[in-house]
Every structure is written in structure tokens, then in C-alpha cells.
Amino acid sequence: MIDTIAKHTVGVLDDDPAVLQSLRFLLETHGFKVRTFGSALTLLTSIDPDNVDCLVIDYKMPHIDGLNVAERLRERNVAVPIVLVTGHPHQPMAEKAAAAGIDHILLKPHLGENLVTHVQEAISRKDAGN
Numbered sequence: 559m560i561d562t563i564a565k566h567t568v569g570v571l572d573d574d575p576a577v578l579q580s581l582r583f584l585l586e587t588h589g590f591k592v593r594t595f596g597s598a599l600t601l602l603t604s605i606d607p608d609n610v611d612c613l614v615i616d617y618k619m620p621h622i623d624g625l626n627v628a629e630r631l632r633e634r635n636v637a638v639p640i641v642l643v644t645g646h647p648h649q650p651m652a653e654k655a656a657a658a659g660i661d662h663i664l665l666k667p668h669l670g671e672n673l674v675t676h677v678q679e680a681i682s683r684k685d686a687g688n
Contacts, residue, residue: 566681567591567609571601571627572616581614588674598622607636611681617644628658639680643669
């Protein structure tokens with residue numbers, strides 16, 4: 559599987575450096591190229607949708623939450639798949655996530671293979687649509 563995903567880049571947004579490093583390691587171990595962002599502002603000002611195949615975005619961050627980041631990206635017609643990760647799930651989040659074009663919500667801290675599987679599926683759906 560690594561041969562088929564090695565060309566794919568995943569952008570990861572999380573304000574916690576330890577989580578960012580952990581997610582980078584996990585995804586790189588599975589053959590993805592990874593680009594990390596430590597703040598929503600950094601991602602929003604520097605993202606090139608042509609160079610990212612999927613985004614993994616943390617929900618709870620200072621100044622702007624992951625749902626709002628997704629909404630802003632969609633307003634700019636950034637159509638890459640988005641996986642939202644959260645340790646704070648609640649029902650209205652699912653509805654708002656769907657409205658923001660988020661492909662899936664995953665719960666922290668036990669992401670592991672579940673994250674890899676959802677990123678792979680999101681990229682496969684994106685590639686099938688192209």
C-alpha cells in the first residue's frame with residue numbers, strides 16, 4: 559500500500575507540538591508525505607490546495623476552532639478532504655462538520671490506525687473523483 563500512497567501529502571494542523579509530531583510520525587510511517595501547521599493562521603495563509611491531498615485538523619485550538627478553519631477553506635473553494643480530530647465530541651459538532659464539508663470526525667487520543675484508514679479512504683475518494 560505504501561507504493562500507492564507515497565505520492566500523497568497530508569497536511570496536519572494541531573496547536574500541540576507533541577501531537578503534531580506524533581501524527582507526523584504515524585502518517586510518515588505509513589508512507590505519506592506530511593506537512594505540519596502549528597496554527598490555524600499558518601495553515602490558512604500558506605496552504606496550497608494543489609500540494610495537499612488531505613487535511614487532518616484538530617478541533618480545539620486557540621483563536622479559531624477546526625470547524626471554522628474548514629469553513630474558511632471551503633469558502634475559498636479548497637476541496638481537499640478534511641478529517642477532524644477532537645477530544646471533545648458533541649452532537650451539534652457532527653451537523654456543523656457536515657455543513658463545513660468535513661469528511662470524518664475521529665476521537666483523540668486513540669487515533670492510530672483509524673486515522674490512517676480514514677486518510678487513505680478520503681484520498682482514494684478524492685483520486686476517484688479526479
